[in-house]
Amino acid sequence: MQQNRQIKIASINNVSKKFQEKYALIDVSMDIYQGEVLSILGPNGAGKTTLINMMLGRLSLKEGEIAIFGLQPGVIELKRQCGAMLQVSGLPDMLTVKEHVQLFQSYYTTPMQYDKVIELAGLESIQNQYSKNLSGGQKQRLLFALSICGNPRLLFLDEPSVGMDINARKSLWRTITELKKQGTSIVLTTHYLQEADQLSDRIIMLNQGRIIHQGTPNEIKSSINSRKISFISSASIDQFVNLQSDNTIECSGKYYEIQSTDTVQTLKQIFAITDDISDLSVTRAALEDAFLLLNKESEQ
Amino acid sequence: MQISTHQNILKPSLWKIYFLESKTETLRMLRTPGFSVPTLLFPVMFYTFFGIIFTMNAATMPTYLMVTYGVFGVIGPALFSFGVGIAVDRGQGWFDIKEVSPMPASAYIFARIVLTFLFSLAIVMLLFFMGAVFADVELLRSQWLLIALILLLGSLPFCVIGMTLGLFLKSSSAPATVNLIYLPMGFLSGLWIPITLFPDVMQLIANFLPPYHLAQIALKVIDMDVGANLWLHIGVLLTYTIVFIILANRAYNKKDKK
Numbered sequence: 001m002q003q004n005r006q007i008k009i010a011s012i013n014n015v016s017k018k019f020q021e022k023y024a025l026i027d028v029s030m031d032i033y034q035g036e037v038l039s040i041l042g043p044n045g046a047g048k049t050t051l052i053n054m055m056l057g058r059l060s061l062k063e064g065e066i067a068i069f070g071l072q073p074g075v076i077e078l079k080r081q082c083g084a085m086l087q088v089s090g091l092p093d094m095l096t097v098k099e100h101v102q103l104f105q106s107y108y109t110t111p112m113q114y115d116k117v118i119e120l121a122g123l124e125s126i127q128n129q130y131s132k133n134l135s136g137g138q139k140q141r142l143l144f145a146l147s148i149c150g151n152p153r154l155l156f157l158d159e160p161s162v163g164m165d166i167n168a169r170k171s172l173w174r175t176i177t178e179l180k181k182q183g184t185s186i187v188l189t190t191h192y193l194q195e196a197d198q199l200s201d202r203i204i205m206l207n208q209g210r211i212i213h214q215g216t217p218n219e220i221k222s223s224i225n226s227r228k229i230s231f232i233s234s235a236s237i238d239q240f241v242n243l244q245s246d247n248t249i250e251c252s253g254k255y256y257e258i259q260s261t262d263t264v265q266t267l268k269q270i271f272a273i274t275d276d277i278s279d280l281s282v283t284r285a286a287l288e289d290a291f292l293l294l295n296k297e298s299e300q
Numbered sequence: 301m302q303i304s305t306h307q308n309i310l311k312p313s314l315w316k317i318y319f320l321e322s323k324t325e326t327l328r329m330l331r332t333p334g335f336s337v338p339t340l341l342f343p344v345m346f347y348t349f350f351g352i353i354f355t356m357n358a359a360t361m362p363t364y365l366m367v368t369y370g371v372f373g374v375i376g377p378a379l380f381s382f383g384v385g386i387a388v389d390r391g392q393g394w395f396d397i398k399e400v401s402p403m404p405a406s407a408y409i410f411a412r413i414v415l416t417f418l419f420s421l422a423i424v425m426l427l428f429f430m431g432a433v434f435a436d437v438e439l440l441r442s443q444w445l446l447i448a449l450i451l452l453l454g455s456l457p458f459c460v461i462g463m464t465l466g467l468f469l470k471s472s473s474a475p476a477t478v479n480l481i482y483l484p485m486g487f488l489s490g491l492w493i494p495i496t497l498f499p500d501v502m503q504l505i506a507n508f509l510p511p512y513h514l515a516q517i518a519l520k521v522i523d524m525d526v527g528a529n530l531w532l533h534i535g536v537l538l539t540y541t542i543v544f545i546i547l548a549n550r551a552y553n554k555k556d557k558k
Binding site: 091 | 310313327328392397400402
């Protein structure tokens, strides 16, 4: 892994994108490395899809620079090394899964073996079905198969697990991890933070067109240095109001939750107030907490 | 730090892509009989009614209308397969998937031209069969062949017009809009009623319509045209083709559509 991260495959420098009068991306700079999963997260309208479309060459690039494998987005030599799964409402109805995959394989120089594509996308049992008869999740898997069938060195996945049930999602995650091991770089957007947390080597958080934070999932989670202290106590909430001012206290009945940036100090204070404490636990912020908090900060 | 650049100088086989793309596009169409059967039968049915059963002049009309309904017949698949087909693919987002894939844009066009030719050929054969068997149309073998060839190649300008429509129209309105262009344009070009029966003003209008010129080229083979210069007709069709290629190219390469 450490070695892989040395190899840069794409660089995006100071890219801004304006639609009519509104900026959808503002001064975005980032790199993509070989064999990493890079997640782009952000609320709706943050610019995730715009950023992906810029890298795919579907939008014109007027401010900034993008080079992927040393090539301009959108040129066919680059497309032959990439796969992309976009959000689509319909596939041509009257073609079978097999026909779809074989057609897309022909576009590539060194396509992945057909059987392997089918296996990785979990399509074994429905190879000969018309796409008309596929469920939402099965269609997603077919689109995924089309995106990987060319053995891409760089794979774009825009909301890949939408409409998938939990089993399909888990198997998608396994496949993504396997592709990564083989050296494929994966750029992922998702609404499922758990997905990003499990899969990503790095996360880029966008809000209102800007990168507001980037790092490993752990770095992002620990960038919020507050911890959650929870316990049960029959002491009344009034007794705890003297805690440091940056702590927030929530109490429902005997259940207390205190957010603290200095856990040791806060715990000392709590025990100074009362010994009546049970079920004590200290947990780190989840990615979701970090996500909400960082977005809130950037909007202020 | 290393920077990885592209390394594939190899290219996939273009002919294989053309072949597979045409095959899948054709399969897709054959499996949608709700579209393919009416497209095939419409011109033949019209010809049978107005050219054979209710013909005004049994000596010349069946021959004349066989050719003009042939023009009508080959324009249909060209306008619909390109116009409606592309608009629908675009509406579903499928066109986007194709666009970001390494499919050469030429393969998409090639496949639809193949499809159009297959349909056109079937329609022309059906019309020839009806004409020869039920209306005693008698032509030289070279005339049958030449007319078929003119009709097939003559569908190309309409492929280009269809492509432009497909890139501009919304999928929901495309079928109605294409029909609104197809049917009046066919009528005004004298494909259903011989142009010489039209008032002068309408004959003048026909000069601006591409089906009129294709019909005149095909009618020249059997000396039933109005007698204008062949190159005038070819020139008009070429002009239409070039103008619409430019428009289609502009529409396709226009980014930031959304």
